[in-house]
Amino acid sequence: MGTNGIAIDVRQLHKWFRNNHVLRGVDLKIPAGTATAIVGGSGAGKSVLLKHMVGLLSPDSGSIYIFNQEMPSKYSRRLEEIRRRFAMVFQGSALLNSLNVGENVGLGLVEQGRLSREEIDQVVREKLALVGLKGKESELPGELSGGMRKRVAIARALAMDPEIILFDEPTTGLDPIMAQNIDSLIADLRDRLRKTVVIVTHDMDSAFEIADLICMIYEGKIVEQGSPEAFCRSTNPIVEQFISRFKRHNGERGQGD
Amino acid sequence: MKKKTKKVDRFFVPLGQKLLDFFQSVGEMLLLLVEAVVWCKVVFRNLDKVLPQMGKIGADSLPIASLTAIFVGFVLALQTGVALQQFGQEEDLGAIVSIGMARELGPVLTAILVIGRIGAAITAEIATMSVSEEIDALKTLSINPVRYLVMPRFLACVTMLPILVIYVDFIGTLGGAAVAKAYFKVPFLAYFDNVTEYLTFEDMAKGLVKSAVFGVIISIVSCHKGLTTTGGPGEVGLATTNSVVLSFVSVYVFNYFVTRLWLE
Ligand SMILES: Nc1ncnc2c1ncn2[C@@H]1O[C@H](COP(=O)(O)OP(=O)(O)O)[C@@H](O)[C@H]1O
Ligand SMILES: [Mg+2]
Numbered sequence: 355m356g357t358n359g360i361a362i363d364v365r366q367l368h369k370w371f372r373n374n375h376v377l378r379g380v381d382l383k384i385p386a387g388t389a390t391a392i393v394g395g396s397g398a399g400k401s402v403l404l405k406h407m408v409g410l411l412s413p414d415s416g417s418i419y420i421f422n423q424e425m426p427s428k429y430s431r432r433l434e435e436i437r438r439r440f441a442m443v444f445q446g447s448a449l450l451n452s453l454n455v456g457e458n459v460g461l462g463l464v465e466q467g468r469l470s471r472e473e474i475d476q477v478v479r480e481k482l483a484l485v486g487l488k489g490k491e492s493e494l495p496g497e498l499s500g501g502m503r504k505r506v507a508i509a510r511a512l513a514m515d516p517e518i519i520l521f522d523e524p525t526t527g528l529d530p531i532m533a534q535n536i537d538s539l540i541a542d543l544r545d546r547l548r549k550t551v552v553i554v555t556h557d558m559d560s561a562f563e564i565a566d567l568i569c570m571i572y573e574g575k576i577v578e579q580g581s582p583e584a585f586c587r588s589t590n591p592i593v594e595q596f597i598s599r600f601k602r603h604n605g606e607r608g609q610g611d
Numbered sequence: 612m613k614k615k616t617k618k619v620d621r622f623f624v625p626l627g628q629k630l631l632d633f634f635q636s637v638g639e640m641l642l643l644l645v646e647a648v649v650w651c652k653v654v655f656r657n658l659d660k661v662l663p664q665m666g667k668i669g670a671d672s673l674p675i676a677s678l679t680a681i682f683v684g685f686v687l688a689l690q691t692g693v694a695l696q697q698f699g700q701e702e703d704l705g706a707i708v709s710i711g712m713a714r715e716l717g718p719v720l721t722a723i724l725v726i727g728r729i730g731a732a733i734t735a736e737i738a739t740m741s742v743s744e745e746i747d748a749l750k751t752l753s754i755n756p757v758r759y760l761v762m763p764r765f766l767a768c769v770t771m772l773p774i775l776v777i778y779v780d781f782i783g784t785l786g787g788a789a790v791a792k793a794y795f796k797v798p799f800l801a802y803f804d805n806v807t808e809y810l811t812f813e814d815m816a817k818g819l820v821k822s823a824v825f826g827v828i829i830s831i832v833s834c835h836k837g838l839t840t841t842g843g844p845g846e847v848g849l850a851t852t853n854s855v856v857l858s859f860v861s862v863y864v865f866n867y868f869v870t871r872l873w874l875e
Contacts, residue, residue: 410747438753448748450740462752465759467656514752 360422361386361518361550362407367416369402376402378574379416384567386421386517389544389551391565393558393596398571400554401445404520407552408440409433420518441511445522447503449495449510455482456491459509481509485539501532508539518550519543525557537563558600562586570596640835643761644827647834650755650762657763664767668729672775675724680712680779683720684786687711692795701795705805708787709780713814717780719866722825725772726858730833733764734854737837738847746838756838765830772826773819780818821869825862832858 362384369377376399384390394400405411406418412427419425426433449458460478463469469477482488485505495503504524511519521540525533541564543549555561561568562582569579570593578585578593586601588594654661691707737760740746749756784806791797836854840846 405747408751410750434753437751440751442748442751444744444748446743448744450745450748462754465752465754510748510752 359386360384361420362552363419363422364403364406365417365419367403367406367418368414369399369406369411370414376574377406377413380571380574380576382569382576382579384550384552386550387544387548388566389540389553389564390567390569391553391555391561392569392571393554393556393561394571395596396556399574400571401522403571404442404522404552404554407520408437408442438514439517440520441514441516441518442520443504443507443511443522443524445526447495447500447507449503449506451495453495454491455487455493455495455498455506458495458506459491459513461510462514477513478509481512482506484512485509486535501528501536504528504536505539508536512543516549518552521551521553521555523555523557524553525555525560533557533560536560540564558597562600636835636839639839640831643757643835643838644765644831646757647761647765647831650758651766653758654762654766657758660759660763661766664763665771668725668767668771669775671732672721672724672728672771673778675728676721676775676779677782679720679724680717680782681786683716684708684712684783684788685790687716687783688787688790689794692791696795701791701797702801702805703809704787704791704795704797705784705802706809708791709784709806709810710814712780712783712787713810713818715818715866715870717776717783718818718822718825719862721772721776721779721822722829722862723859725768725775725825726829726855726862729768730829730858731851731855733830733833734837734851735847737834738840738850739844741838741840742842742844742846761830761834761838764834765827768826768830769823770826772822772829776819776822777815780815817873821866824865824869828861828865829858832861 360383362382364380364382364384367377367380368375380403382392382403392400392403402411406413406425407420409418409425412425417424420436420439423432423436425436449455450461453461456475456478457464459481460474463474463477478491479488482490485508487502487505487509490498490502490506495506498506508524524536524540528536537560540551540553544551544564551564553561553565565582567579568582568585569576570585570590571577572592578588578590580588585593586597687708688704692701692704695701695703695707737746740760746756746760749759788797788799788802791802792799833854836850836857840850
């Protein structure tokens with residue numbers, strides 16, 4: 355295909371918000387069909403980077419290639435086409451509060467207008483069952499817990515049958531059991547459906563559990579990337595500090611056994 | 612000397628920034644208007660969003676519009692009635708109240724009500740969606756926010772405002788009739804004869820055209836303020852206030868100039 359198996363290729367990406375230089379030359383290649391975790395402290399620019407990948411924000415300099423196609427900086431038909439290959443699960447779920455769960459999940463398909471009502475209902479049922487929310491179609495987002503909202507958001511993303519799914523902090527603010535469930539759901543997407551998955555997180559547990567590649571963003575740059583094992587052995591002081599808590603915690607657990 | 616330039620800078624630099632921001636907003640609003648108009652070509656496929664908006668604008672505004680219209684009709688008849696009585700011209704109340712309502716009071720009062728009741732709600736709703744990333748979510752689902760959110764509100768405002776104005780004109784004139792009868796002993800028949808004799812189709816039409824433009828202004832300003840809100844939930848309140856103020860100012864200014872133009 356000539357894409358060298360690279361789904362998303364970010365080159366020298368810079369982004370300013372007024373005087374705030376958030377991204378300072380990000381270089382990142384995300385392999386297709388794998389799960390990549392982007393980790394970093396809060397305010398590091400993880401969400402901003404993720405939004406550039408779907409064209410919700412446009413670079414001040416640098417460029418982004420999706421399967422070797424350059425992401426247009428202005429709204430256009432080509433941008434629409436590229437976006438169709440993506441789905442994104444937002445940090446706060448971003449469900450439409452005026453629509454019920456079923457309508458939220460089917461929203462993209464209804465507005466696309468290609469499938470019939472019955473076919474859409476079928477997809478909605480299927481995706482809700484996949485995230486463990488069978489029969490919750492008629493509930494309103496306001497009545498759901500944070501974990502359920504997140505799962506509805508995942509179902510909504512899956513309904514569009516994307517090639518690449520971006521998760522912005524999918525496990526933040528969830529209880530450990532729910533976080534575990536979501537982690538295994540994401541791992542499933544990669545293993546069974548062969549999707550390319552990008553997860554932004556500061557939950558090192560889930561990064562080590564699901565990611566094939568872990569990248570750390572610090573002061574607007576990718577300062578370290580590698581497999582979970584390599585990442586763990588990194589001698590970069592910033593990385594060491596970032597994962598020290600996780601290591602200590604796991605080390606203690608190891609000793610107890 | 613150096614100090615002096617700094618002082619000047621401190622005054623002019625923010626002023627220049629404000630002006631630039633203002634012209635940028637105006638430009639963005641004009642573009643948003645063009646986009647909303649272009650999306651109107653798919654109105655029939657989007658009736659599921661347009662009709663509820665129209666219903667909402669009508670239903671939400673009707674109670675307050677009725678109340679305002681009837682009291683303004685009362686007061687207008689009272690104030691002018693007292694003056695007319697001195698010349699024994701009470702029977703002209705019908706013309707004065709109905710023309711006053713049709714030309715100015717109907718459109719402007721309705722616009723004010725709709726800004727407070729609908730415009731503010733539009734900005735608050737869309738701004739909330741912006742800060743909770745719902746607008747971004749729409750985009751990633753390949754849903755154009757202008758088609759999905761702006762076009763229905765735009766169409767609803769442009770069509771419902773004139774309809775509300777007709778209603779307000781009518782209720783106001785009725786209110787005038789009640790006062791004319793109660794205080795100035797003008798029979799209903801004489802009052803309405805006077806209305807039909809003096810109130811022209813042109814008066815009505817100009818009022819309605821004006822109100823349709825008010826609908827354009829209110830919907831575009833409200834949607835634009837909502838879509839450009841960034842930051843946290845705290846920004847929603849600020850955006851709503853700004854949107855209401857800007858809508859008021861735009862409506863007043865437009866109304867003044869168009870009235871002057873039509874008088875020439
Ligand atoms: N739309 C925006 N306008 C202005 N500043 C922004 C915007 N989005 C993000 N920022 C700033 O960019 C920085 C990185 O934000 P973000 O990517 O959300 O961090 P995180 O890594 O926690 O996801 C923060 O300082 C934030 O204030
Ligand atoms: Mg974030």
